[in-house]
Amino acid sequence: MRKLNWRWIIGFILVFLLIRQGHFSLVTLILIVGAVLVIWGLLGAGKKKTGKTEMPELSNELESHYAKSGMTASEITFFRQTMNQTKLEIEQLQQNMQQTAKLKAVDLRHDTVKAAKALFKALVKEPNRLHEASQFLYTHLPNLVDLTNKYIEINDHEIKNKQTYEKLEESAQIIDQLAHLIAQDYQQFVADDLDDLDVEISVAKQSLKRDNEYDENQKEE
Numbered sequence: 001m002r003k004l005n006w007r008w009i010i011g012f013i014l015v016f017l018l019i020r021q022g023h024f025s026l027v028t029l030i031l032i033v034g035a036v037l038v039i040w041g042l043l044g045a046g047k048k049k050t051g052k053t054e055m056p057e058l059s060n061e062l063e064s065h066y067a068k069s070g071m072t073a074s075e076i077t078f079f080r081q082t083m084n085q086t087k088l089e090i091e092q093l094q095q096n097m098q099q100t101a102k103l104k105a106v107d108l109r110h111d112t113v114k115a116a117k118a119l120f121k122a123l124v125k126e127p128n129r130l131h132e133a134s135q136f137l138y139t140h141l142p143n144l145v146d147l148t149n150k151y152i153e154i155n156d157h158e159i160k161n162k163q164t165y166e167k168l169e170e171s172a173q174i175i176d177q178l179a180h181l182i183a184q185d186y187q188q189f190v191a192d193d194l195d196d197l198d199v200e201i202s203v204a205k206q207s208l209k210r211d212n213e214y215d216e217n218q219k220e221e
Contacts, residue, residue, distance in 0.1 A: 055084045062124075069128050079127050083120070086137055089145045090116045096148035100155055102172050103148060112179040115186040116141060122189055129189070136185035144178040147171060 058080065066076045093116060097107040107113055116136075123133055130137075151171045157164060 055080055066127055069126075071127060079130060082130065082137060083123065086120060086141065089141050090120060093141070093145050093148065096145065096152060099148075099152045103151070103175070106172070106176050106179050109176070110179040110183045112144075112182050115183045119182075119186040119189055122186075133185060133189060136182060136189075140178055140181045140185060144175065144182065147175055147178065151175060 058076075063076075066079070071079065090113070094113045097103045097113055119133060119136060123130060151168065154164065154168060154171075160168075
């Protein structure tokens, strides 16, 4: 079923009513109503555009999780605003890294998008460690998004000269370095988990060794 365009319907009704009053000519009325509809349309488009950046509703589960982490209401709000912006940047980065063969290769080499998503997930799990990821949140990720945006824009130029190719190559090198830094950001964030795993592996090995020695002694007896 075709959706009715209420703006135009209202516009025609206004024209009809004003014509009946006899104060304006038809051309003047059409221009006035047209201007009103254009302004209305622009305001509506602006609302749709900004709607994407609005934060989603906070679920009861996450609210409880943040509260158990000892966060105040203002800290929760700040954390959610930061993470919402980060989520948008990761989504943009994911799109960008699929735009050219060069960017795809960078992403495959460093698992950039995968590392960014994993770090995002780790931060949600441990929100009190937000400050530990400041380089990722405020420098590495936004810079990489901006640089890949510009790289794609220049790469799409119909005509390229020597200087263009040189700039693209220079940009690709910086993009590769930033991608590597994001992978490092994730590795550093989970380093304690890896250390804990090393300890558990060491303890398990010692336990297995003792069990094996005990079994051998039992056989000898």
